[in-house]
Amino acid sequence: MVRLVVGPGPAGGDRRAAGVTGPFWLADTGAEWTDEPSVVAGHRLDRSGVQPHGSPLAVAFPRGVEQVREVVRGAYATRTPIVTRGAGTALTGASTAGEGVIVLDLSRMDRIREIRADDGVAVTEPGVITAQLDRAAAAHGLRYAPDPASLEISTIGGNIATNAGGLRCAKYGVTRDAVLGLDVVLADGRLIRTGRATLKGVAGYDLTGLFVGSEGTLGVIVGATLRLRPLPEPTTTIAASYGAVADAAAASVALAGARIQPVLAELLDEATLDAIDADQGTHLRKAASALLIVQIDGGAAEAARALEVLGTDATDVRSTADPAETAALLAARRGALPAIERLGRPLIEDIAVPRSRLAEAVREIGAIARRYDITICTLAHAGDGNLHPIIVADETMVAATAAADEIFALALRLGGTVTGEHGVGVLKRAWLRRELGPDNHDLQRQLKSLFDPYGLLNPGKAL
Numbered sequence: 001m002v003r004l005v006v007g008p009g010p011a012g013g014d015r016r017a018a019g020v021t022g023p024f025w026l027a028d029t030g031a032e033w034t035d036e037p038s039v040v041a042g043h044r045l046d047r048s049g050v051q052p053h054g055s056p057l058a059v060a061f062p063r064g065v066e067q068v069r070e071v072v073r074g075a076y077a078t079r080t081p082i083v084t085r086g087a088g089t090a091l092t093g094a095s096t097a098g099e100g101v102i103v104l105d106l107s108r109m110d111r112i113r114e115i116r117a118d119d120g121v122a123v124t125e126p127g128v129i130t131a132q133l134d135r136a137a138a139a140h141g142l143r144y145a146p147d148p149a150s151l152e153i154s155t156i157g158g159n160i161a162t163n164a165g166g167l168r169c170a171k172y173g174v175t176r177d178a179v180l181g182l183d184v185v186l187a188d189g190r191l192i193r194t195g196r197a198t199l200k201g202v203a204g205y206d207l208t209g210l211f212v213g214s215e216g217t218l219g220v221i222v223g224a225t226l227r228l229r230p231l232p233e234p235t236t237t238i239a240a241s242y243g244a245v246a247d248a249a250a251a252s253v254a255l256a257g258a259r260i261q262p263v264l265a266e267l268l269d270e271a272t273l274d275a276i277d278a279d280q281g282t283h284l285r286k287a288a289s290a291l292l293i294v295q296i297d298g299g300a301a302e303a304a305r306a307l308e309v310l311g312t313d314a315t316d317v318r319s320t321a322d323p324a325e326t327a328a329l330l331a332a333r334r335g336a337l338p339a340i341e342r343l344g345r346p347l348i349e350d351i352a353v354p355r356s357r358l359a360e361a362v363r364e365i366g367a368i369a370r371r372y373d374i375t376i377c378t379l380a381h382a383g384d385g386n387l388h389p390i391i392v393a394d395e396t397m398v399a400a401t402a403a404a405d406e407i408f409a410l411a412l413r414l415g416g417t418v419t420g421e422h423g424v425g426v427l428k429r430a431w432l433r434r435e436l437g438p439d440n441h442d443l444q445r446q447l448k449s450l451f452d453p454y455g456l457l458n459p460g461k462a463l
Contacts, residue, residue, distance in 0.1 A: 029070035031062040043103040046090040054099025073189035084216040086155030092425025126157025142228040145172035163213030165421035167264040170383025183223030187452040216458040218451040232297035237326040241288030241316040245269040248290035249359035252382035263295040265383035272377040279339035347391040351411035352420030355385040372399040386420035
C-alpha cells in the first residue's frame with residue numbers, strides 16, 4: 001500500500017514514531033510524497049535502460065507551483081539532490097534517479113491553463129501530455145506542432161527539457177521553436193518567468209532558449225507559454241519504396257533540391273520494416289529494402305512535384321489524402337521503436353548530419369552493422385538529417401557499444417552532432433565534450449554552476 005504524507009504533519013521524532021521514514025522536511029511542503037519502496041522503484045528508471053546506483057530517498061508529487069518551490073527550498077537547505085520527472089520516457093538516462101535523491105514527479109501538474117486562439121498561444125503546466133495539448137488546440141482550428149513519437153505518453157515539461165523533435169519538425173521545427181516563455185523554479189526556490197507571450201521579443205538574453213534542452217540541470221520548469229499554429233489544409237501522404245536505404249535517403253535530399261518543404265519525411269530501413277511487420281502484422285516491407293513516408297500540406301501542385309521527385313528511383317509510389325490510410329502509415333512509423341524493442345534490448349542512438357550527407361551516413365551505418373555482425377535498425381527524420389540507428393544489443397553489448405562509438409564518430413566526421421533530439425543524459429556525456437571542445441564545454445559548466453551552485457539539480461546528467 002502506498003503511504004502518502006500530506007501537509008505539515010507531526011514534527012521531528014513524532015514523525016519517526018509515526019513510521020515516516022523519508023526526509024522529514026518533505027511533509028512541511030504541503031506536497032504529497034512517499035518513500036514506499038515500490039513507488040520509489042518505479043521512479044528510479046526511465047526508458048533508456050540505464051541502471052543508476054542505489055535508490056531515491058522519496059518521491060514528491062506537487063500539484064502546484066508553490067508546492068514545487070517548497071520542495072526545492074527544502075532540498076536546497078538540506079543539500080539534497082533533485083531529479084525532476086514527467087512520464088519517464090527519456091532515452092539517454094536523463095530522468096533516472098539513484099541514491100540519495102528526491103524525485104520531483106510533476107505528472108499531477110497537468111492542466112492546460114489557457115488557449116488564446118486569437119494570439120495562437122497556449123499556457124500549460126509541465127505534466128500535460130503532448131497529444132492532449134494538440135487535440136485541445138485542434139478544437140480551435142490550431143495545432144501544437146512538435147510531435148515526438150512518444151506524444152501520447154510524453155509530457156510537455158519533458159519535451160522542453162530535452163528539446164524534443166518529432167515527425168513534423170522538418171517543416172515546423174522542434175520544441176524550442178514552439179516555446180515562447182517559461183515559468184522556472186531555480187535551485188534555491190526562486191520563481192522566474194522567461195520570454196514572453198508574443199511571437200516576437202528580443203528583450204534581454206534568451207534564457208528561455210537556455211532552459212529548453214537543459215535536461216532539468218538549470219531549473220524546474222513549472223509552466224510554459226507555447227506557440228500554436230493553424231491547422232493546415234488537407235494533406236497528401238506519399239509512401240515511396242526503394243531498393244536500398246541510401247536511395248531513399250537520396251530521394252529525401254532531392255526534395256530539398258526541388259524546393260519542396262514536406263511536413264515530414266520519415267525513412268525506415270529494411271530491418272525496421274521487418275520489425276514493424278512482425279509486430280503489427282503489416283506488409284510494409286514487401287519487396288523493397290526501404291520506405292520513405294512523406295507528407296505535404298502545401299497544396300496539390302506541391303504534392304504532384306513531390307510525387308515526381310520521389311518516383312525517379314522508387315520501386316513503388318503510393319499517395320493518399322485519406323485520413324484513415326494516413327493514420328495507419330503514421331501509426332506504423334510511431335510504433336517502430338516498440339517493435340524493435342521486441343527484438344531484444346535496444347541501444348537507441350540519435351545523431352544528426354547535414355541533410356546533404358544523409359545518404360552517406362546511412363551507408364556507413366550499414367557498414368558498421370556488418371563489421372560488428374549486429375542488427376542496426378535505422379529510421380530517420382530524413383527531412384532534417386536526424387537519424388536513429390537502433391542497435392539490437394542482446395548479449396553483444398561489447399560490440400554494440402563499440403558500434404555506437406563509431407556511429408557518434410561518424411556523425412562528427414560528417415559535420416553533425418551526437419544527439420539531434422534525445423539529449424545527452426548519462427549516455428553521451430563523454431561525447432559531448434568531443435563535440436563542443438574544451439573551451440565551450442567549460443563555459444557551459446560555468447553556466448551550470450551559476451544556476452545551480454551546489455550541483456543539486458539532476459546531478460551527473462547532460463554535462
